[in-house]
Amino acid sequence: MNIERIEAAAARLAGHAVRTPLLNAPLLDAEAGRRIFVKAECLQKTGSFKYRGGRASISALTDAQRARGVIAYSSGNHAQGIACAAREMGTPAVIVMPADAPAVKIANTRALGAEVVTYDRANEDRHEVALPIAESRGLTLIAPFDNKEVIAGQGTVGLEIAEQAGAAGVERADVLVCCGGGGLTSGIALALAARAPGLRVRPVEPEGFDDVTRSLAAGSVQANDRLSGSICDAILTPHPGDLTFPILKAHCGPGIAVSDADALRAMVLAFRRLRIVLEPGGAVALAAALWHRADDADVIVVASGGNVDAPLFRQALEGE
Amino acid sequence: MNIERIEAAAARLAGHAVRTPLLNAPLLDAEAGRRIFVKAECLQKTGSFKYRGGRASISALTDAQRARGVIAYSSGNHAQGIACAAREMGTPAVIVMPADAPAVKIANTRALGAEVVTYDRANEDRHEVALPIAESRGLTLIAPFDNKEVIAGQGTVGLEIAEQAGAAGVERADVLVCCGGGGLTSGIALALAARAPGLRVRPVEPEGFDDVTRSLAAGSVQANDRLSGSICDAILTPHPGDLTFPILKAHCGPGIAVSDADALRAMVLAFRRLRIVLEPGGAVALAAALWHRADDADVIVVASGGNVDAPLFRQALEGE
Numbered sequence: 001m002n003i004e005r006i007e008a009a010a011a012r013l014a015g016h017a018v019r020t021p022l023l024n025a026p027l028l029d030a031e032a033g034r035r036i037f038v039k040a041e042c043l044q045k046t047g048s049f050k051y052r053g054g055r056a057s058i059s060a061l062t063d064a065q066r067a068r069g070v071i072a073y074s075s076g077n078h079a080q081g082i083a084c085a086a087r088e089m090g091t092p093a094v095i096v097m098p099a100d101a102p103a104v105k106i107a108n109t110r111a112l113g114a115e116v117v118t119y120d121r122a123n124e125d126r127h128e129v130a131l132p133i134a135e136s137r138g139l140t141l142i143a144p145f146d147n148k149e150v151i152a153g154q155g156t157v158g159l160e161i162a163e164q165a166g167a168a169g170v171e172r173a174d175v176l177v178c179c180g181g182g183g184l185t186s187g188i189a190l191a192l193a194a195r196a197p198g199l200r201v202r203p204v205e206p207e208g209f210d211d212v213t214r215s216l217a218a219g220s221v222q223a224n225d226r227l228s229g230s231i232c233d234a235i236l237t238p239h240p241g242d243l244t245f246p247i248l249k250a251h252c253g254p255g256i257a258v259s260d261a262d263a264l265r266a267m268v269l270a271f272r273r274l275r276i277v278l279e280p281g282g283a284v285a286l287a288a289a290l291w292h293r294a295d296d297a298d299v300i301v302v303a304s305g306g307n308v309d310a311p312l313f314r315q316a317l318e319g320e
Numbered sequence: 321m322n323i324e325r326i327e328a329a330a331a332r333l334a335g336h337a338v339r340t341p342l343l344n345a346p347l348l349d350a351e352a353g354r355r356i357f358v359k360a361e362c363l364q365k366t367g368s369f370k371y372r373g374g375r376a377s378i379s380a381l382t383d384a385q386r387a388r389g390v391i392a393y394s395s396g397n398h399a400q401g402i403a404c405a406a407r408e409m410g411t412p413a414v415i416v417m418p419a420d421a422p423a424v425k426i427a428n429t430r431a432l433g434a435e436v437v438t439y440d441r442a443n444e445d446r447h448e449v450a451l452p453i454a455e456s457r458g459l460t461l462i463a464p465f466d467n468k469e470v471i472a473g474q475g476t477v478g479l480e481i482a483e484q485a486g487a488a489g490v491e492r493a494d495v496l497v498c499c500g501g502g503g504l505t506s507g508i509a510l511a512l513a514a515r516a517p518g519l520r521v522r523p524v525e526p527e528g529f530d531d532v533t534r535s536l537a538a539g540s541v542q543a544n545d546r547l548s549g550s551i552c553d554a555i556l557t558p559h560p561g562d563l564t565f566p567i568l569k570a571h572c573g574p575g576i577a578v579s580d581a582d583a584l585r586a587m588v589l590a591f592r593r594l595r596i597v598l599e600p601g602g603a604v605a606l607a608a609a610l611w612h613r614a615d616d617a618d619v620i621v622v623a624s625g626g627n628v629d630a631p632l633f634r635q636a637l638e639g640e
Contacts, residue, residue, distance in 0.1 A: 015487075021341055021363060026404060027431050040363070042595040043341060084346060104592065111347050167335075271633070272424065275362040275626030277595040306595030310640030313591070320630030 001148055001247060003194035006155035006187065009056040013156055016088070017052050018044050020157075022164035022300075028273035034296040036289050037168060039161055040276050042306030046108070048234070048282065049157055049184055049304050050074075050081030050144075056153025057142050058085050066091045071139040073097070073126035075233050076105025077305050078144040083114035094139060096130045101233060102279075102309045121228050145183030146241035154184040158191025161300060165199060170298050172198040174253065176285035178304040179203035179212050180235035182244030188302065189251035199300065202253040204285040206232040206260065211239050212248060213255025221245055231260045231312065234281030234305055262287040264316045270303065271317065279308035321468055321567060323514035326475035326507065329376040333476055336408070337372050338364050340477075342484035342620075348593035354616040356609050357488060359481055360596050362626030366428070368554070368602065369477055369504055369624050370394075370401030370464075376473025377462050378405050386411045391459040393417070393446035395553050396425025397625050398464040403434035414459060416450045421553060422599075422629045441548050465503030466561035474504040478511025481620060485519060490618050492518040494573065496605035498624040499523035499532050500555035502564030508622065509571035519620065522573040524605040526552040526580065531559050532568060533575025541565055551580045551632065554601030554625055582607040584636045590623065591637065599628035 023038045041049040058070060069092030072082045079095040086093035093114040097106055098121035110116050119129045134141045142150065161175065175192065177185040182203070189201040203212045209230055214222040223239040230236060240248060263280040266287035270278045278286070282305035289299045343358045361369040378390060389412030392402045399415040406413035413434040417426055418441035430436050439449045454461045462470065481495065495512065497505040502523070509521040523532045529550055534542040543559040550556060560568060583600040586607035590598045598606070602625035609619045 018341055018343065021338055023338065023363060025365070026407075027428060030431065043343060043360070043363075045345070047595050087346075108347060111350065268630070271597050271630070275367050275597040277591055277597060310588070310591070310637040314634045314637050317630040317634050 001151060001190060001243070003190060005148060005152040006159060006191050009149065009152035010156045010159055012059045013052060013055055013153065016055055017156065019160060020044055022161065022168065023274050025273040028269060032290050034293065035298045037165065037170060037300045038274055038286065039157060039300065039302045041157060041302060041304050042276050042278055042282055046080040046084045047305055047307045048077035048081065049154055050077040051084055052156050053150035053153035053183060054081035054085035057147055057149040058089055058091055060149040061140060065140050068138045069093060070142050071096070071130050071134045072142045072144065073130045074144055075236065076101045076109070077234050077307060079109040079114065080105060080112060082142060083109050083112035087113045094133055096126050100228065102307065104309050105307050145181035146243045148243065151183050151187045151243065155187025155191045157184065157302065158188035159195060161188065161199065162192060162196035165196060165300060170300065173298040173300050175199050175201045175300040175302065176204050176256070176288050177201055177302045178235055178282055178285045179205050181237040181241050182212055182248050184302070184304060185252065186244040186247035190247060193251050200253050201251060203248065203255040204288045205235065205255060205257050206230040206263070206284060207257045209236050210255060210257040211237070213257055215240050215245060216248060216252060216255050219249070232263055232281035232284060234279060256288045256292050258284045258287040258292060262291055266290060267316045268320055276303065277306040277308065277313070278303055279305050282306055321471060321510060321563070323510060325468060325472040326479060326511050329469065329472035330476045330479055332379045333372060333375055333473065336375055337476065339480060340364055342481065342488065343594050345593040348589060352610050354613065355618045357485065357490060357620045358594055358606065359477060359620065359622045361477060361622060361624050362596050362598055362602055366400040366404045367625055367627045368397035368401065369474055370397040371404055372476050373470035373473035373503060374401035374405035377467055377469040378409055378411055380469040381460060385460050388458045388460070389413060390462050391416070391450050391454045392462045392464065393450045394464055395556065396421045396429070397554050397627060399425065399429040399434065400432060402462060403429050403432035407433045414453055416446050420548065422627065424629050425627050465501035466563045468563065471503050471507045471563065475507025475511045477504065477622065478508035479515060481508065481519070482512060482516035485516060485620060490620065493618040493620050495519050495521045495620040495622065496524050496576070496608050497521055497622045498555055498602055498605045499525050501557040501561050502532055502568050504622070504624060505572065506564040506567035510567055513571050520573050521571060523568065523575040524608045525555065525575060525577050526550040526583070526604060527577045529556050530575060530577040533577055535560050535565060536568060536572060536575050539569070552583055552601035552604060554599060576608045576612050578604045578607040578612060582611055586610060587636045588640055596623065597626040597628065597633070598623050599625050602626055
């Protein structure tokens with residue numbers, strides 16, 4: 001993995017992916033006691049950064065591979081990103097999704113033209129569900145994070161942050177990134193190491209699912225002891241990836257773990273101060289910027305996704 | 321008023337106003353049966369386009385005027401736009417607001433450092449409340465729409481639409497704009513007439529408060545018979561402005577009126593498909609694009625604001 005691969009992905013994404021804004025709100029800054037800049041990837045096509053990796057990986061396939069089709073497993077955002085990119089490029093797509101994924105994510109993936117196969121997150125291994133289907137139909141498996149072109153696609157977020165932070169006069173800051181398997185986090189870390197070395201990435205995870213935080217602290221891959229039980233469904237993964245962990249280890253600062261309750265509170269502030277819709281897993285980095293800070297330095301937050309069902313969003317707003 | 325004044329305002333706003341994205345969502349297009357491009361001004365600083373006119377008008381004052389201060393009357397979005405721009409430029413600001421404006425708008429205006437004076441929207445004339453305060457303190461009154469620099473500032477939205485629609489390959493389309501007194505609508509209309517003549521502006525208003533629609537149909541200024549009674553508080557104004565109406569008459573297509581219920585439904589689709597937060601008055605143009613269409617042509621929508629109280633947003637999401 002290198003910056004050239006991310007630059008190449010950016011060239012293939014130009015005119016397709018949304019260049020999402022880096023938002024700032026004076027009243028959010030006042031409440032936080034620091035300047036917070038929010039890269040609003042919830043505004044990306046399909047509602048999360050995953051479209052970038054989807055388009056980057058499918059556009060890197062051979063014509064023959066694209067004609068046969070692709071398969072992916074995903075709690076929902078990778079699913080929609082792959083489905084949307086595949087439809088744009090005329091590629092058949094099969095998506096293996098946990099049966100307990102938010103209804104909006106399953107419905108959207110189907111509406112984007114993909115074939116959805118569901119599995120039981122607690123008792124089945126999604127890779128083992130996907131593999132036989134891939135083999136029997138000649139589909140190319142696009143892993144959600146352990147894939148160089150996926151990491152390169154997500155890394156284009158980092159190229160944009162480098163430019164946008166520079167334009168805003170922010171030279172030194174932590175960049176807090178909502179982190180599951182580490183595709184987005186490692187891609188951004190690589191891009192910033194090359195283009196804005198004063199910006200340091202720190203992964204943010206849900207409490208109880210902080211495999212990356214513990215792996216970074218230990219210096220070796222650590223696993224989560226369970227795979228469900230947080231509302232942050234988008235970023236619950238078993239352990240850091242074989243490709244992503246070495247990158248995270250080389251470039252990232254310490255991880256941060258935040259509670260589900262703080263993720264919900266951050267969703268409310270994003271609603272009120274930024275007028276963006278975040279899902280819990282897309283709000284943990286903002287929560288960390290607000291309530292897990294060691295100082296009042298400028299901070300950049302990647303708000304990674306906004307695919308949340310209405311009942312959960314209503315619940316977050318209760319009492320407001 | 322001319323395009324040069326809008327270009328000059330754009331130069332003064334550069335580096336201060338957010339260049340808001342022109343969003344598109346495949347699943348929204350599928351539901352609408354047409355391509356919809358949404359200029360997300362709810363992501364503007366203070367949550368509405370009004371910051372543009374505020375910064376444009378205050379930056380056009382003399383140093384002596386800026387030192388004495390400004391006064392404005394507003395249902396809330398102009399208030400916040402003026403308050404934020406005034407604070408950035410070190411200018412004292414007094415804002416006259418209706419007592420029944422959404423609590424979030426009054427609270428935010430105060431938090432932005434302005435002095436807030438409330439009045440009774442049904443029984444008092446806001447201009448008559450503001451004038452004696454302005455005279456006694458030497459404040460410059462910045463009218464919410466009948467002010468050339470305010471119109472020029474709002475017109476910068478049109479300059480951006482011209483560029484962004486061009487980049488998306490949209491040469492001919494209606495541009496539906498949420499319309500109160502017509503500052504935003506007339507500014508965009510002037511900018512597009514000069515920079516993208518294939519894009520035609522149409523004002524969108526709440527049912528029962530469609531003064532601009534009726535004025536355009538009649539060819540002369542028509543007034544609303546009441547000033548409250550819709551949830552679209554941001555765009556309830558007595559009649560089109562002396563400056564704005566001639567511009568609207570010269571450049572706009574027919575107006576459209578939508579119900580409060582349709583504004584709420586459009587807020588839900590904006591939540592689900594675009595992951596942006598809209599207030600009812602900021603959602604009427606999207607409602608018109610979805611449910612008041614004569615054909616399946618491409619359409620551009622200006623989503624003008626997102627300052628909505630949580631209880632109303634929860635209500636909009638009920639049943640979802």
